[in-house]
Amino acid sequence: MDFIPEALNKKPEVLLIYTQRMIRGRTFEMIENLGILTLAAQLNANGFEAKAYTGITTDAVKTIKNMKDRLFAVCFYCDFDNQSAVAAIISYLKKHYHFYVVLGGPQTLHMTEKDLGSFQADGILKGEGEETLLTWLNAKIRGEAVLVPGEIQPAQNADYIYLEDFSKYALPRNEDVLDYHERPLLSVITARGCPYRCAFCFEGGNSKNLRMRTAKDVLDEIEARLKRSQRPRYLFFCDDTFTTNPVRLRKILSGVKRLREKYDFVWFCEGHPGFLVKHLEFIREMIDSGMVRMQIGMESGVDDVLKAYGKQASPEDIKKVVEICYAAGLPQLTGNYIIGGAFETAETLATTTRKALELLDLAPGMLDLSTTFIMPLPGTQIYNQPEKFGIVLEDRECLTNLEDFPVNHTKELSLPEVCMGRSRFITAVSNKMKEQYEHGLITKERIQADFKLAFNYGIAAGYLKFIYGKNNLMVEYYKKLIDYQGLLKEWHELSEQEKNTWVIQRIPDFSLFDINTLSQLEIDILAGAGSDTIGETAEKLSLSAEKIGVLLKGLSDRYFVLFSPFI
Template identity: 65%
Template sequence: MDLIQKAIKKKPMVLLVYTQRMVRGRTFEMIENLGIITLAAQLNANGFEAKAYTGITTDAVNTIERLKDQLFAVCFYCDFDNQTAVTAIIKGLKKEKRIREDTYLVVGGPHTLHMTDKDLDRYGADAIIKGDGEESLFAWLQGKTQNTNINVPGEICPGKNAEYIQLKDFSKYQLPQDDAVLNYVERPLLSVITARGCPYRCAFCFEGGRSKNLRMRSAEAVLEEIQVRLEKSRRPRYLFFCDDTFTTSLKRLQALLQGLKKLRESHDFVWFCEGHPGFLSKHPELIPDMMDSGMVRMQIGLESGVDRVLDAYGKQACTEDIREVVAACYQAGLPQLTGNFIIGGAFETPKTLETTTRYALDLLQLAPGMMDLSTTFLMPLPGTEISRAPQNFNIELEDQEYLTSLEDFPVNRTCSLSLPEICRGRAVFLTRISNRMKEQFSKGEIPSWRIRRDFQLAFRYGIAAGYLKYIYCKDPAMVAYHRQLNQFQGLLKEWWDMDASEKENWIIQSAVEDDMVDYKTLGAGEVEILLRSGTSSAKEMASMMNRSAEEVKACLEEMSRKHLVLFSPSL
């Protein structure tokens, strides 16, 4: 009898999976999938034991197989990137019998928007449920626990299509449940979404498809979620606002900023958002307010340096708008501004590539140390204008299903450029950007406070910008120098931050370990200062070395440039 009662009380286990093809370290692994952890929370509040898992395909399959004796259902989040992976995994699990026969396999996610009953055979799943799943997925799974077959809103049935479900009032559903993540370990990044859908209609963007209406959460609801999740945190957090509609409503944005500023009085966090350059160019006064409430990094859509191309994309912003926003962010002291250029996109020619490259270099020149530029190729996302009518953009799709790419190879050519030429164009673009960034650093064009701030954000909040990853971190001494500066904040100073008296009397401290220093490249004075560091000031060092104060100060300034010494208060 006890065994029967135990079996009755056991909750059905559901694993919600987001997986992509086998490339470790991609962005999807770093950012929580809010879709599956929100659904997990909803299921856990209604009689299920739900866990969310994100990882590459091989790890996902191994995880499912490891848990197979416990699983009631496996639900796959399907987007354009992972559609072939989801198909292969489901069919492989069944064919190779890597799960129990009574385990249900369900497909959901954004890619279902354009699915029909033909996809039932293609995916081989027990169900495909379209749209927001808070109600539909729960109803479907509950029916299966009761051995009843019910048709739920959004479910595709043989011979019958289904509407894409769009929920409007999210306040009645459970908040995302971080600890529902399988083998959860708290990391700095904490994803938040403030809206679903998008009011814009960019020609390349799936989120702004014509059937996906903007549904915004109230500022109060968003702030409540952030507060609840921060109260469970045990470390500084980096809030990552995932949606690209954060700056859509002026009134709501202002309410969010006020609330975030208030929350920072009791919680240690900074945040990132996507900002629309058309909106921000009209409201540049918001940028200091956003920073005052904790914004340290923002992304704006760049796409191209050619206005005709931006118009074709339906960007609702021009190159001058973008330039104004970059200038305003730099003037306000924003640590990091990131943006992406599409290479080989609409009307791309050798001339437009050169124009875009020069435009990107101009943005770097406008904001040394702040811009974090990246590139992508076009993706023929279903339902987008480019996918439906590529000829209107002087594009020919070579791989409509995106089978040959992991975002690393183009799947379209233009009237002027072949696939190899687009690849070469991207390589040239990235090389010129990288060389300019290195030149800015080597010439001292990047303010020292910006470099120091990038290291602070990396050490405390796990935010690694492009300059830091590809330039600063190449120098072990520089990393050690800033690690000490960050670790002993307030107790150590840089040479540039001291007044005349401090430069003379503060104790010289070595900023590096011995094995980081190539003593053959140092002068005799520099070697002697390092060997005597930790006990003496510049004034005392001059006396011991029998050198003038000016000579020692000049030596210390040069050693500071090499990130070899820091300074602590005199004893």
């Protein structure tokens, strides 16, 4: 292959790409792809100039075009969601450019010799690529023909490569992201593989045994990356096996708690409800060490469906975890429900909806519920034997799907009925959330915690996105309260003495609200805000302490006023 001389007279440049055919703002862009970030670190530690890029397909192609004259190789991360997009991009690149193109990622587990023609890449490397990608690229630089473990060759398939000791590889660095600009999110993975065998899960259906990093290695990586941070961070433990080993978990929690004494960060993880219900004491320890958001698998409100999935947790287990998390003060707990999954009927949908609403009743302001359709991921039981779960796959390879439309239905529900089931579920959940807010069931402390997490760490939960954030007065109110923490108080926080001596502060500009919605006394109070104490205002307006208290509470509840100890 002919390269311009400049490409080989310096460190060979490699671009590692994770792309999907989706609109901007989807989750895949928000969470760093640690696969390509880890590979970039390994290449950079061994003589390459590697960058990682995540973005939608059109932006990925533009990025490659801008770098084309400098690139030695482009490496694509391929999963079930993006395989057709990656194949199309590679076909275009091979027609127009002369750098090497390499394919890797979890989808390669199920690739064979025929995929050499389908994807047209110069190399398809199966498995975890810290060693194999480096070997492959170095062989191309030297012009040598090397048989790389895991590489698919004509007339020769390859085994998927699994690694055991991750400590010998370079740690991922956010600075290896192309055009890196620091954001709150900081992703970390603590293990590979999965001990569970959920019927719908790619990792559980395909992975080798769980391979866990030591607590020390995990904590060393977190500290190294926090040292290079310039702002508060939201630490995101990506693996869904974080809570699997109690001994290691406790070591990580202890270490994270110590790190929070030096660095400003909070964190998220996935927790297995089957584990947590047996170790409820961990929930309090996790919160005490800085956990502000956790995800647990909910999947369905029907016990028989969870058993069919192999979930190893019941609806009662999930309910118990929700209750404990709420009582312990966890700001946010998120869970996902599969709509149109195993043995779905109108009755199971109704049961799941009822169970979800009951959970919301148990924890007003905490739960962030989402939905998904079944994705028949290769190697899973649902992909291999859908009939065993009462599922009919209309599009096994998901070529018609961008995660927004089902590719399957069940024996009793058609595709349109599955879609309508999801719509009704979302509407019921949304209405319940609004009802909780309108009836004052969500505490001020929870609302303020959500705003604090959003303003300081970039974490926007469902209640904030769909309810609080749509109220401009509310946003302005909590921004001021959090910006001037300690200098401003809400009405319910004031002592009896402070309810006379503290100064009324009007928060929103008059342009943000309709003055006709206020009484004349409320307008008079707002007009004098910022110059008078509560007692002085009451005297000027000839109001009793009780009357002005009622008026100020009303203004406070509607996010018009806060209170300060001085003008």
